[in-house]
Amino acid sequence: MIAILGFGVEIFTTQLISIWFAVSALINLFLVSMHIGLKWQLIQFIVTGVTLLLIFRPLAKKLQPKFHPMNAADGIIGKTGTVLNDQRVKVDGQLWKYAAVEKLNTGDSVKVVALNGVTLQVQKIKGREE
Structure with missing residues (x-):
């Protein structure tokens, strides 16, 4: 559910923040199927989400086209x-x-x-x- 929410939020924003936590939530879906405890799911969610954010957001920002509204x-x-x-x-x-x-x-x-x-x-x- 969190993954769907994260992808949904990212559709309406261009900041590329929630997308990384949505990926983290998808990994948690796999952990749930393996019956991993809630504590480890939470740790994985935070660590993976923050790590992906710190690694890929600067790269994505560089690749994103600059928008200059014309007046x-x-x-x-x-x-x-x-x-x-x-x-x-x-x-x-x-x-x-x-x-x-x-x-x-x-x-x-x-x-x-x-x-x-x-x-x-x-x-x-x-x-x-x-």
């Missing part, structure tokens, strides 16, 4: 767009409010240099008109 700043900075009017710029088909150090005109091509809240900080791309 708007990750995808929008560095992109180019077109000024639509004095308040909006179109980048990747989306309309954004923008701020710029220099005066921009409708149709100017701009590059996104930063994202401040929901406002893009842009700069004009020199020598390029759309």
Whole structure:
């Protein structure tokens, strides 16, 4: 029962902790069939679970792909767009409010240099008109 619970918990987590104790519980299932006493089952469960955890978790962590959630700043900075009017710029088909150090005109091509809240900080791309 503990093995099933351990595997079940591990399905919903990515920390690779309970899986080792689930393996330990499966070994205990074998010990029960051999009529080994409860004291030795408990010792085996703890020792095996902790040992497997200490050996394999660092290895599993190294092999696990790194997850970096993408936010708007990750995808929008560095992109180019077109000024639509004095308040909006179109980048990747989306309309954004923008701020710029220099005066921009409708149709100017701009590059996104930063994202401040929901406002893009842009700069004009020199020598390029759309």
